[in-house]
Amino acid sequence: MLSHHWWGELLLNGHSFADLESAYGGENYYWALSPVANDYILFEFYSIINLIGFVVRTGNPEHPSDILNGNAEVLLKKQYEPKPVSVAQFSERGTVRISFNQPVKVE
Structure with missing residues (x-):
């Protein structure tokens, strides 16, 4: 669960x-x-949750070119902010990994 x-x-x-x-x-x-x-x-x-980080992986070994690229981004809406903000773009390998120094309150 x-x-x-x-x-x-x-x-x-x-x-x-x-x-x-x-x-x-x-x-x-x-x-x-x-x-x-x-x-x-x-x-x-x-x-509201305290987010300490996240990982998004795209593609797989059988289909190495099926990835999200630098044109895809991760948006995060923090508590008390009116709009989501871009916090990351995908690497050339189709991965995003974010760790925050302090937990971020998100809605």
């Missing part, structure tokens, strides 16, 4: 066997079908 209550929203079609909850929990992955500009995955929490 996940430690925080959240819901997710997708504007990204995926395979029927891939679900967002198991991807969030690190148990499986979400396999998108032909993503296009302005597609997104949104995680929204029912209550």
Whole structure:
């Protein structure tokens, strides 16, 4: 079971066997079908959480070119800020890894 209550929203079609909850929990992955500009995955929490970091990996060894590149970004909405801000872009290997020095309160 996940430690925080959240819901997710997708504007990204995926395979029927891939679900967002198991991807969030690190148990499986979400396999998108032909993503296009302005597609997104949104995680929204029912209550404010203290975020210490996160990892997003794209692609896999069988399909090394199926990755999100530097044009994709991670937006974070901090508590008391009106809009989300960009906190990271994907590396050339399709990965984002962020660790915060202090927990960040996010909505």
